[in-house]
Amino acid sequence: MGIDPVTLAFWLxxxxxxxxxxxxxxLVVERAGVLNLGVEGMMITGAVCGFIAAVHSxxxxxxxxxxxxxxxxxxxxxxxxxxxxxxxxxASGLALTLFGLGLSALLGIGYSGISPPPVPRLDLPGxxxxxxxxxxxxxxxxxxxxxxxxxxxxxxxxxATRWGLILRAVGENPGAAHALGYKVVRIxxxxxxxxxxxxxxxxxxxSLVRVPQWTEGMTAGAGWIALAMVVFSGWKPWRLLLGAxxxxxxxxxxxxxxxxxxxxxxELLSMSPxxxxxxxxxxxxxGRGMAGAPAALGRPFHATG
Amino acid sequence: xxxxxxxxxGFTLAAGLGLSAAAQDDPVKAAFVYVGSIGDFGWTYEHNESRLAVEEHFGDAxxxxxxxxxxEGADAERVMTQMALxxxxxxxxTSFGYMDATNNVAAKFPDVxxxxxxxxxxxxxxxxxxxxxxxxxxxxxxxxAGHMTESNIVGYIASYPIxxxxxxxxxxxxxxxxxxxxxxxxxxxxxxxxxxAVEAEAxxxxxxxxxxxxxxxxxxxxxxxxxxxxxxIGFGQASDMAAFAPAPRVASIIDNWAxxxxxxxxxxxxxxxxSTDTWDGIAPGxxxxxxxxxxxxxxxxxxxxxxAESIAAGDYHPFTGxxxxxxxxxxxxxxxxxDDGTMLGMDFYVEGLSGEIPN
Numbered sequence: 001m002g003i004d005p006v007t008l009a010f011w012l013x014x015x016x017x018x019x020x021x022x023x024x025x026x027l028v029v030e031r032a033g034v035l036n037l038g039v040e041g042m043m044i045t046g047a048v049c050g051f052i053a054a055v056h057s058x059x060x061x062x063x064x065x066x067x068x069x070x071x072x073x074x075x076x077x078x079x080x081x082x083x084x085x086x087x088x089x090x091a092s093g094l095a096l097t098l099f100g101l102g103l104s105a106l107l108g109i110g111y112s113g114i115s116p117p118p119v120p121r122l123d124l125p126g127x128x129x130x131x132x133x134x135x136x137x138x139x140x141x142x143x144x145x146x147x148x149x150x151x152x153x154x155x156x157x158x159x160a161t162r163w164g165l166i167l168r169a170v171g172e173n174p175g176a177a178h179a180l181g182y183k184v185v186r187i188x189x190x191x192x193x194x195x196x197x198x199x200x201x202x203x204x205x206x207s208l209v210r211v212p213q214w215t216e217g218m219t220a221g222a223g224w225i226a227l228a229m230v231v232f233s234g235w236k237p238w239r240l241l242l243g244a245x246x247x248x249x250x251x252x253x254x255x256x257x258x259x260x261x262x263x264x265x266x267e268l269l270s271m272s273p274x275x276x277x278x279x280x281x282x283x284x285x286x287g288r289g290m291a292g293a294p295a296a297l298g299r300p301f302h303a304t305g
Numbered sequence: 306x307x308x309x310x311x312x313x314x315g316f317t318l319a320a321g322l323g324l325s326a327a328a329q330d331d332p333v334k335a336a337f338v339y340v341g342s343i344g345d346f347g348w349t350y351e352h353n354e355s356r357l358a359v360e361e362h363f364g365d366a367x368x369x370x371x372x373x374x375x376x377e378g379a380d381a382e383r384v385m386t387q388m389a390l391x392x393x394x395x396x397x398x399t400s401f402g403y404m405d406a407t408n409n410v411a412a413k414f415p416d417v418x419x420x421x422x423x424x425x426x427x428x429x430x431x432x433x434x435x436x437x438x439x440x441x442x443x444x445x446x447x448x449x450a451g452h453m454t455e456s457n458i459v460g461y462i463a464s465y466p467i468x469x470x471x472x473x474x475x476x477x478x479x480x481x482x483x484x485x486x487x488x489x490x491x492x493x494x495x496x497x498x499x500x501x502a503v504e505a506e507a508x509x510x511x512x513x514x515x516x517x518x519x520x521x522x523x524x525x526x527x528x529x530x531x532x533x534x535x536x537x538i539g540f541g542q543a544s545d546m547a548a549f550a551p552a553p554r555v556a557s558i559i560d561n562w563a564x565x566x567x568x569x570x571x572x573x574x575x576x577x578x579x580s581t582d583t584w585d586g587i588a589p590g591x592x593x594x595x596x597x598x599x600x601x602x603x604x605x606x607x608x609x610x611x612x613a614e615s616i617a618a619g620d621y622h623p624f625t626g627x628x629x630x631x632x633x634x635x636x637x638x639x640x641x642x643x644d645d646g647t648m649l650g651m652d653f654y655v656e657g658l659s660g661e662i663p664n
Contacts, residue, residue: 113548211527267494
């Protein structure tokens with residue numbers, strides 16, 4: 001039995017969605033000049049809160065909402081620490097991950113071995129019946145469409161809207177943005193909340209769709225992969241989508257190559273998602289000059305004048 | 306970056322231990338290093354259950370502590386050092402990959418006893434090793450798998466290419482093939498003990514390739530969820546995984562470390578602890594077989610039970626010749642049984658398995 005490319009393509013999108021959502025949130029945060037290393041912690045908190053809410057309400061929609069709120073709540077903690085109390089961003093982010101892992105383990109007690117309510121596939125009339133493409137692109141759940149729509153919306157907003165310009169200004173030169181009268185701290189806090197909500201959604205996608213179950217520590221480093229992906233994408237949303245799908249795709253493909261018994265050394269296959277994703281993202285960025293990190297990334301801002 | 310997290314966790318916990326270290330006639334302190342989370346409902350879960358059994362057994366005479374999610378490597382060494390500094394009398398390091406770290410730290414703390422699970426190095430008189438003969442359990446579930454598969458494709462989610470895992474694949478395959486000559490094993494190496502998303506994906510990949518029975522040698526129950534959805538069957542690994550019975554979980558191999566842990570802590574209390582190498586199987590109860598559900602036909606249940614009993618009684622060894630290696634050379638002659646040394650270093654597939662073992 002060969003590898004069915006349509007099935008493969010379908011699963012690669014599912015595998016990539018948690019990283020894509022979390023990465024997209026972090027991308028916005030970093031474009032605002034804030035480095036939040038707590039992605040893993042916000043993801044796993046979203047995973048457990050989304051799972052609990054979905055199990056009790058029977059509604060995956062409420063589950064995802066709860067996950068977004070939980071991720072944002074954790075992010076708020078980080079925001080208060082780093083934007084108002086001016087704590088170190090790296091240390092606060094790491095602490096947030098530790099906190100999230102511990103908190104989720106505590107909240108998740110008693111939820112192992114339960115199945116969440118199924119997330120329905122959203123068939124798009126007409127499109128889902130298309131041969132090949134219908135199955136690959138148009139028979140997913142709503143979160144997949146939402147994640148792609150979010151990529152498009154964020155890419156457009158960052159490039160073409162006043163809001164995007166302000167956010168980028170805050171990330172590149174908060175002093176100048178402040179001098180122009182923009183509330184740097186408030187804008188950054190909003191970006192942090194948004195990033196937390198998306199990380200929470202990414203986590204819930206793991207526990208409600210991707211696996212679907214709750215297991216302690218189930219993100220197993222997905223948050224760190226999302227963080228790395230943001231850097232390698234050169235802080236560009238479409239490249240992030242490419243990177244996430246590539247990573248998900250090579251992961252799904254290498255497992256299928258192995259399952260089929262193709263004689264390629266398993267250790268090579270196993271490292272290929274990391275190697276290929278990094279290689280491709282670096283190559284496409286190198287030609288036209290890497291966009292580079294937002295100039296004020298990770299630096300605290302305090303309007304003392 | 307991921308490595309930082311458990312290290313920090315390790316420091317916090319170990320620092321906490323340090324505060325409580327006090328007078329000489331303290332209770333005996335037993336510390337445990339876990340590779341996964343105690344909520345994995347697999348490997349680490351069972352080690353922790355056995356730790357709790359130690360607490361239960363000794364009451365106030367023994368104090369236990371643990372650090373979970375400790376990566377194999379330098380971080381493990383730091384966690385063990387902290388435990389030793391904090392006054393641990395005996396430290397159980399519960400993953401193969403802690404082998405170097407355990408021996409390195411043991412050299413620095415000759416008065417602390419170290420117990421390393423599934424390893425083979427005892428460089429110092431204060432290091433013991435212990436493991437379970439999981440391959441005995443694998444023989445039984447391999448037998449069941451051979452009977453149950455209709456597609457004749459059995460999927461196998463393997464973690465790392467170490468002897469313990471390879472032994473399990475060989476044992477399961479030999480006993481599946483004995484009852485079903487057409488059976489084909491598809492092995493997927495995921496290079497992790499615990500990553501639910503990857504484990505689930507591997508199960509999905511195997512199912513897409515036609516596997517209708519799946520075995521796992523990883524620690525989470527994520528593959529079970531995928532199996533349930535696809536309507537294929539599998540086996541509880543390390544822990545009973547009873548939440549998934551009667552199907553997809555149709556039987557299970559359970560690790561029961563409690564009697565060993567209680568023995569070893571007792572030896573510390575008595576001052577009789579010595580460096581030993583323990584490798585126990587079904588007979589002493591270190592490997593237990595979980596209930597076989599009605600999803601398995603009664604005659605298969607009976608024959609599987611018979612295999613387990615003859616292994617326990619010492620009448621049957623899962624690696625009994627004639628067995629050839631994958632390359633066709635003879636490994637065991639007719640009636641010959643494998644010696645422990647070869648099994649402990651097993652780095653080859655038996656004849657009939659396809660694919661290569663990664664390096």
